[in-house]
Amino acid sequence: MTDILITPMVVPPTADAPDATEFRAMIELANQAAELDAGIDDLRDTAEQVLPSWLDQSDRVHRGFIARSRGEIVGAAAITTATQSGTSAAEIELMLLPAHAQNGVGAALLERIEQEALVLDRSILQAWTLHPAAGGERMLTPATGWGEVAATPLSELLGANGYALEQVERNSILPFDGTLDDAERRLAEAVAFAGADYRIVSWTLPTPPELRAGYGSMIARMATDVPSGDLEFTVETWDDERVARRDATFAAGGQTMSVAAVVHEPSGAMVAFNELNIGADPIGVTHQWGTLVVKEHRGRRLGTIVKCANILRWRSVAPDSPKISTFNAEENRPMLDINESIGFVPASYAGAWQKRLSSEPNT
Incomplete structure (x- = not known):
């Protein structure tokens, strides 16, 4: 042209x-x-x-x-x-x-x-x-x-x-066309493996004020702790006000977000999280946004905990959504292993x- x-x-x-x-x-x-x-x-x-x-x-x-x-x-x-x-x-x-x-x-x-x-x-x-x-x-x-x-x-x-x-x-x-027995079993096993030092917290946006700092720190670490090859990202500041602005943006767009996270009790730090999101259509596809276990706490099945805990919670948040869609780097084998064990199957690539x-x- x-x-x-x-x-x-x-x-x-x-x-x-x-x-x-x-x-x-x-x-x-x-x-x-x-x-x-x-x-x-x-x-x-x-x-x-x-x-x-x-x-x-x-x-x-x-x-x-x-x-x-x-x-x-x-x-x-x-x-x-x-x-x-x-x-x-x-x-x-x-x-x-x-x-x-x-x-x-x-x-x-x-x-x-x-x-x-x-x-x-x-x-x-x-x-x-x-x-x-x-x-x-x-x-x-x-x-x-x-x-x-x-x-x-x-x-x-x-x-x-x-x-x-x-x-x-x-x-x-992950099609929601059957029971979530596998997710329940894997969550129980992972919680027992991780031990008493780790506690699950979960909420639907907006984020409670007392959780904003920890949640913001997790979002910020997506730039450093997720496999990204040679892609260059700037570590951004995520303070309480920015978390609140992000929450408000989702709400203004008619979106619902559920977050499941893990807090390390001895330090009080949030060390893992998973986000599930759906738009205004209650029968629309659910999208997983961020999922992360910080580097210092890997190997304790915290990824399984936050994924399974949020999937099980999601049934009460968006019971009519037919499936969850998520993206993960091909080299992120630990996260793909968790997905596959829960029942996720490939749908496309990016x-x-x-x-x-x-x-x-x-x-």
Whole structure:
């Protein structure tokens, strides 16, 4: 295409505002692309869920762009980066149908988003692509050497523009189509193995004030304690106020989050946690967000404890949700072992890409 026009996206005050057309189009393009690339429809978002994080940019900057051809919206792109001083990395997302990844729309959006990264003084860009579980004719292996994904038009576009495939993540699902006897048994065994030094705490957002500091410390350590290959992340500050802002953003989007965590009694520190999230639709897919056991307390089955405790709790929080969907790095074998023992099965894959920018975009 030679008649591509790219403009900054209008961020509406509400998802149903008269000027919400571009924002809603971005979300729908992302949903369509995710279903086509991953081969499943479990990964859909709604404008209502996503918009609150764009409206409160206290902790993260969000900027979007819309691509049009002959007046029709044919693609969108977004860049997100932490506001914290010293941040060098930003996450980008290209939202377009496969055909537009190859006809110039994707390249134009990528160039524009890289220009914006330089304006924001960000030198490292990271992008995530979705891939089917079934594989394909050409398979791509990440720098970690763990796992592989089938090439897609979007991954080809990124690779052709200097992005390296750094890591592969497995998307697994746990269908809620039977009893949770295995989770109950494994939880009891893990609690007995961990011993009296470890105590389970759980809550539904908003986070109780007395738990915000510990919870924030766990979220912060996702940047350092989760396998991430050569992806570069900045350790961010998560104080009580930021935890409260995050909780409020989920609530504003109509989302419900359950957290199960483990506290180390001798020190009083929170040392493991698991998050389960669902949108406003009670029969929608449940998404696992963060799961972490801090490095100093691994080997005590705390990962099994927080996962199983939260799954069992979830039955009373969202009893009509049909499944849980989660992503884990292929090299994170301990967490995948826990998932598989509970009953999670592969559903799709994701690729994590990274590029270090020079002063000129697309170089």
